[in-house]
Structures are given as C-alpha cells and as structure tokens.
Amino acid sequence: xxxxxxxxxxxxxxxxxxxxxxxxxxxxxxxxxxxxxxxxxxxxxxxxxxxxxxxxxxxxxxxxxxxxxxxxxxxxxxxxxxxxxxxxxxxxxxxxxxxxxxxxxxxxxxxxxxxxxxxxxxxxxxxxxxxxxxxxxxxxxxxxxxxxxxxxxxxxxxxxxxxxxxxxxxxxxxxxxxxxxxxxxxxxxxxxxxxxxxxxxxxxxxxxxxxxxxxxxxxxxxxxxxxxxxxxxxxxxxxxx
Numbered sequence: 001x002x003x004x005x006x007x008x009x010x011x012x013x014x015x016x017x018x019x020x021x022x023x024x025x026x027x028x029x030x031x032x033x034x035x036x037x038x039x040x041x042x043x044x045x046x047x048x049x050x051x052x053x054x055x056x057x058x059x060x061x062x063x064x065x066x067x068x069x070x071x072x073x074x075x076x077x078x079x080x081x082x083x084x085x086x087x088x089x090x091x092x093x094x095x096x097x098x099x100x101x102x103x104x105x106x107x108x109x110x111x112x113x114x115x116x117x118x119x120x121x122x123x124x125x126x127x128x129x130x131x132x133x134x135x136x137x138x139x140x141x142x143x144x145x146x147x148x149x150x151x152x153x154x155x156x157x158x159x160x161x162x163x164x165x166x167x168x169x170x171x172x173x174x175x176x177x178x179x180x181x182x183x184x185x186x187x188x189x190x191x192x193x194x195x196x197x198x199x200x201x202x203x204x205x206x207x208x209x210x211x212x213x214x215x216x217x218x219x220x221x222x223x224x225x226x227x228x229x230x231x232x233x234x235x236x237x238x239x240x241x
Contacts, residue, residue, distance in 0.1 A: 026050070026178055028057065028153040030185030031132070037195065038228050040066060040138040040187060042148060044119065046076060051126030053158035053175055056119070059136065062146035063115040065189050066138040069224070071110020074132025077121060079105035110134060116151075126158040139228055140189045148185040155180055194240065195221060196229035202239035209233045 031043035044057060061068070073082050081087065081101040087094050094102070101107075106123025119134050121127065156175040161168035168174050193200045196212035204212075209229060216226040232240040 025181065026052070026155065027181040027183060028133070028150060029183035030059065030148045030150065033185075033187050035140075037225055038140045039224060040140060040189075042136045042138065042185070042187070043074060043132045044134050044136065044150075045074075045131065046127075046133050047130040049076065049130070050128050050178075051158045052121075052123070052128070052155050052178060053126055054120075054122045055127075055133070055155040056121075056152060057133070057150065057154075058152035059117045059119075060147070060149045060151045061115055061117075061138075061187075062144070063141075065140070065142045065144050065146040066187065067141045068112040068117050068136060068138050070112070070137045071108075071117065071119060072135045072137070073108060074134050076127050076129060076131040076133050077106070077108045080121065080123065080127075081105070081107045083107055083109045108134060110136070124158065138187075139224060141228075143189050145186055145188040148187060150182040150184055153180045153182050194229050194232050195225060196232070203237055204229055204233040204235075204240070206233070 026046055026048040029045045029047070031045045033040050033042045044059065046052075071082075073080060079101075081094070081098050083094070087098055089095060102122075103124060106121060106125070106127065108119065108121040111118045111120075117136050121133070127133075155178040156172075157178055159168075159174045160176060161171070161174040164174065193202070194204055196204045196208045198208050198211065212221065212226060212229045215221045216223065221229075
C-alpha cells in the first residue's frame with residue numbers, strides 16, 4: 001500500500017516540479033470544522049478551480065491537540081478513486097474497475113503523519129469548480145488552539161499538448177502551473193471530559209472503561225470513541241487533562 005501510494009505521489013510531484021507559465025488562479029482554504037464528541041472533521045476547500053490535473057497539499061497541525069485519523073473525498077473529488085488499503089489487491093495494483101475510475105475521474109490519496117496530512121490528487125480530465133477537495137478527520141487528544149496551516153498547495157492543469165506524444169505527455173511543460181492562494185485555519189479544543197469518565201475527574205478507571213465497552217457493544221458509542229477511552233485509561237491515575 002505505502003509503495004503504491006508513494007508511486008502515485010511521486011508521479012504527481014514529478015509533474016509539479018518544473019514551473020512554466022501560470023494558468024488561471026485558484027484559492028485553497030481550510031474550512032470550518034465540525035465537532036461531534038471527540039471527533040473533528042475539517043474540509044479543505046477550493047474556489048476558482050479550472051482543469052486541475054494534479055495537486056498536492058500539506059496541512060500541518062499541533063499533534064498535542066489533534067490527531068489525524070483519515071482523509072475522505074470532497075465534492076470536487078466525489079467521483080475520483082480514493083486510494084486506500086481496500087483498493088489495493090494482492091499484487092500491489094488496483095482492479096480493472098478502479099483503473100477505469102482513475103482514467104475517467106481521477107484519484108485522490110490521503111496520508112497522515114504525527115503532525116501533517118498530505119493529500120495528492122490526479123485527473124486526466126481535470127477537477128473544476130468550487131467545493132471541497134477533501135475532508136480530514138481528527139480525534140481530539142488535548143485542549144488548546146492549533147493552527148491548521150497549509151504549508152504546501154501546488155497545482156498544475158491538464159495536459160496542453162495537442163496531439164500528445166510519448167515525449168510530451170510526460171513533459172512537465174505540458175502541464176501549466178496553476179497559481180494557488182492559500183487560506184489557513186485553526187481549531188480550538190476546549191478541555192473536555194472523556195465520555196467514559198463518569199465522575200468527571202479527568203481519569204478513566206477500569207470500571208468506567210468496562211462500562212464504556214458495554215456502551216460500545218450496545219451501539220451507544222462508536223469504535224473511535226471507545227479507542228480514545230482505552231488510550232486515556234492507559235494513562236492511569238495521572239489523567240488525560
């Protein structure tokens with residue numbers, strides 16, 4: 001999976017390396033976050049997009065406040081293939097159906113690290129319009145304010161060679177750079193008690209954790225919420241606040 005993701009990301013970066021004349025500009029921005037329990041979703045939006053053939057974005061954040069858990073498609077990339085563990089077959093490739101999706105609608109990949117989220121996307125037909133590129137999901141792991149900083153946002157248009165030859169189709173000069181304006185965001189996590197912390201003392205005890213497991217079994221809490229409670233129980237009497 002990682003090798004395949006790296007191959008696609010390298011392919012995108014190869015197109016983005018050389019900077020020829022600029023195409024029309026676009027704005028990439030961090031949208032307003034939505035918080036449900038200890039889960040936060042943050043949209044990465046684009047406006048003024050016109051035939052974006054390749055784009056790479058890096059969002060940096062404070063990992064003592066949030067922890068990124070995943071990336072999902074947005075409205076602009078809704079028809080593209082989201083490349084995940086499930087899309088990769090035993091031989092390290094993707095199915096014929098998924099390959100056709102990439103050819104027709106493009107692909108998007110999200111990769112999370114300790115304090116960064118990397119998003120890469122490609123499309124032969126181009127992504128256009130105003131909307132959401134991707135939605136990043138975080139877990140709240142602490143209190144305070146974290147910047148949500150777009151440290152990188154590079155884009156190129158679709159191929160301008162006509163007709164395209166074997167040489168020009170891989171020439172970065174065939175893909176005009178799109179000027180990107182970046183608009184960062186931030187998120188503030190208030191000190192919040194874990195849903196398993198029934199007496200609100202900042203500590204998840206074994207008894208409280210067992211109660212939380214029971215709620216998970218009955219469907220009252222989700223898996224991510226349970227995993228957060230388990231991680232906070234592991235902190236012991238020192239607490240999580």
